[in-house]
Amino acid sequence: xxxxxxxxxxxxxxxxxxxxxxxxxxxxxxxWVGGAATRDAPxxxxxxxxxxxxxxxxxxxTRSTAEEYVRKLWSLGFKAALEEVVTVGGALQHQLAERHxxxxxTAYVIGTPAILKHVADAGLRVVNGTPxxxxxxxxxxxxxxxxxxxxxxxATQALLAGADFVAAGRDRTFPMPDGMWPATGALxxxxxxxSGRTALSVGKPEPEIFxxxxxxxxxxxxxxxxxxxxxxxxxxxAAGLDGAIVLTGATTHSEAHAASDPAxxxxxxxxxxxxxx
Numbered sequence: 001x002x003x004x005x006x007x008x009x010x011x012x013x014x015x016x017x018x019x020x021x022x023x024x025x026x027x028x029x030x031x032w033v034g035g036a037a038t039r040d041a042p043x044x045x046x047x048x049x050x051x052x053x054x055x056x057x058x059x060x061x062t063r064s065t066a067e068e069y070v071r072k073l074w075s076l077g078f079k080a081a082l083e084e085v086v087t088v089g090g091a092l093q094h095q096l097a098e099r100h101x102x103x104x105x106t107a108y109v110i111g112t113p114a115i116l117k118h119v120a121d122a123g124l125r126v127v128n129g130t131p132x133x134x135x136x137x138x139x140x141x142x143x144x145x146x147x148x149x150x151x152x153x154x155a156t157q158a159l160l161a162g163a164d165f166v167a168a169g170r171d172r173t174f175p176m177p178d179g180m181w182p183a184t185g186a187l188x189x190x191x192x193x194x195s196g197r198t199a200l201s202v203g204k205p206e207p208e209i210f211x212x213x214x215x216x217x218x219x220x221x222x223x224x225x226x227x228x229x230x231x232x233x234x235x236x237x238a239a240g241l242d243g244a245i246v247l248t249g250a251t252t253h254s255e256a257h258a259a260s261d262p263a264x265x266x267x268x269x270x271x272x273x274x275x276x277x
Contacts, residue, residue, distance in 0.1 A: 010046075010047055010050030010051060011043070011047045011050075011276055012276075013047060013048070013051050013053075013275055013276065014274065014275060014276065014277045016223075016244075016265065016266050016274070017048065017051075017053070017223070017274070017275050018051070019221070020053065020220075020221050020222060020223040020242075021053065021054060021217075021219075021220025021221050021222065022053065022054045022055070022056070022214070022217045022220050022221070022222040022223070023048055023053055023054075023055050023056075023222070023223050023225060024055075024056050024058050024210060024213050024214075024222055024223070024224045024225065024236075024241070025045075025055060025056070025057050025058065025225050025226075025271075026057075026058060026059065026224075026225060026226030026227060026228070026232050026249075027057055027059040027061060027069065028059065028061050028174045028175060028227075028249065029174065029175040029226070029227030029228070029246075029248055029249015029250055030225060030226050030227050030232075030246055030248065030249060030271055031045075031057070031073075031076075031078060031271065032072075032076055033175050033176065033177060033248060033249065034175075034176045034177040035076075035177075036076070036177070037076040037077060037078070038246075038248045038270050038271055038272075039248075039270050039272055040270070040271075040272035040276070041078070041270070041271045041272060042076065042077035042078050043272060043276070044271045044272040044274075044275035044276055045078050045079070045271075046079065047275055047276055048275060049079070054217045054218070054220070055084060056084050056085075056086055056213035056214075056216060056217055057069065057073070057080065057084055057085045057086065058086045058204065058209060058210065058213050058224075059085075059086070059087055059088065060088045060168070060169040060171050060183075060184070060203045060204050060231055061087075061088070061174065062088055062089060062111055062112060062114070062115055062142035062143055062144065062168045062169070062184055063112050063114065063143075063144060063145070064087075064112070064114055065087070065089065065114045065117070066082055066085040066086075066087050066089075066090065067082065068114070069085050069087065070082050070085055073085075083216055084216070086209060086212050086213045086216070088142075088168045088169055088202060088203030088204070088209065089114055089115055089118040089142075089168070090118070090212070091168075091202045091203050091206075091208060091209045091212065092115070092118055092119070092122075092140070092142070092166065092168050092202050092203070093118040093119070093121055093122045094122075094208075094212075095166065095200070095202045096118075096119060096122035096123075096124055096138070096140070096166060097122040097123055099164070099166075100122070100123070100124055100137070100138055100164070101122045101123030101124060102123065104123060104124065104125055105124050105125070105137040105138050105164075106124065106125045106126075106127045106132060106135075106136045106137045106138070107119050107124040107125065107126050107127065107136055107137070107138040107139070107140055108126075108127055108128060108133045108134075108136035108138070108139050108140070108154055108155055108158050108163070109126055109128055109139075109140045109142075110139075110140065110141045110142060110144070110147070110151045110152075110155055110187065111140065111141070111142035111143075111144050111168070112142070112144045115140065115142045115144075115168065116128070119140055124138060133154045133158070134154050134157040134158050134161065135158065135161060136158045136163050137163055137164065138163055138164045138165075138166060139155045139158050139159055139163045139164070139165050139166070139191070140166050140167075140168070141155065141165070141166070141167045141168065141184065141187055141188050141191055141199065142167070142168035142169075142184050142187075143168075143182070143183050143184035143185075143186070143187050147187065152187075152190060152191065152194070155191055156191060156194040156195050159191065159194075159195035159197045160195055164200070165191070165192075165195070165197050165198070165199040165200065166199060166200050166201075166202065167184060167188045167199035167200065167201045167202070168184050168201075168202060168203055169183075169184045169185065169201055169202065169203035169204060169231065170184065170185040170188060170201050170230070170231070171183040171184055171185045171204075171228065171230070171231050172185040172186055172189075173185075173186070173250060174249075174250070175227070175248075175249040175250055180250065188201070203231075204226075204228075204231035204232060204234075204235040205230060205231045205232075205234040205235030205237075205238055206235065206238070207235065207238040207239035207240075209235070210222075210224065210235060210236070210239035210241060211239065222241050222242075223241070223242050223243070223244060223265070224236035224239075224241050224242065224243040224244070225243075225244045225245075225246060225271065225274065226243070226244075226245065226246070226249075227245065227246055227247070227248060227249025227250050227251055228249065228250045228251060229245065229251055229255060229256070229259050232245070233245060233259065233262060233264055234262070236262075237262040242265045243262065243264055243265065244264050244265055244266040244267070244268065244274055245259070245264045245266075245267050245268075246267075246268050246269070246270050246271050246273075246274060247267070247268070247269050247270070248269070248270045248271070253267075
């Protein structure tokens with residue numbers, strides 16, 4: 001069940017947030033950067049819950065499972081339930097199961113153990129570490145911190161041999177305390193350039209991941225909040241939802257204010273300012 005917060009005198013929400021029933025929150029660059037919560041973000045989340053708003057956490061981060069995200073949320077002061085977390089790994093699993101699971105296709109996977117598990121749970125046969133990897137029928141690409149050239153080589157060979165190409169998003173970067181780090185989109189760009197193939201991308205900005213979140217939340221008016229113009233704001237627009245941008249991650253003040261197609265319904269220095277003013 002969604003997490004509820006009981007407060008005798010909850011802080012009032014901004015007029016913008018009062019007009020929505022649901023809030024779909026990004027993680028990296030919105031709720032946290034690296035291992036630290038953004039300013040007063042836990043208090044903002046508590047205020048949303050106290051006001052009766054339903055929340056979902058929608059992320060393109062490929063490094064963890066939904067269970068691991070719940071543990072991190074709690075460790076940083078955010079109250080969260082497993083069913084509120086919608087990951088790109090889950091979207092990837094659904095896509096692969098529909099397209100390749102029934103025939104038990106072979107897959108070469110670039111990604112974390114969490115992504116490998118999603119691929120296996122979709123019904124595909126993961127051939128990483130075997131002589132059959134360069135002949136895999138599907139290449140799955142998701143950014144991870146231990147990426148090595150050998151992974152690029154094997155994936156390129158499989159793609160040139162005709163493998164289907166599925167990617168866990170196209171985010172170019174994600175924010176960390178020491179600056180921006182390359183994300184899945186950088187990996188996908190390298191493989192597309194090397195192979196001449198175009199990946200099928202899942203996750204934000206594809207609208208299905210937002211639809212998954214809304215299916216769990218039920219009917220009502222929803223606001224997407226994130227730090228990226230391309231995946232968060234663009235994805236909200238593709239899903240027919242309003243989007244707001246916070247400036248604690250990938251988007252600068254000037255970039256956010258220049259955005260017009262679509263334009264955000266609000267731009268705020270951080271989540272707490274957006275929610276509480």
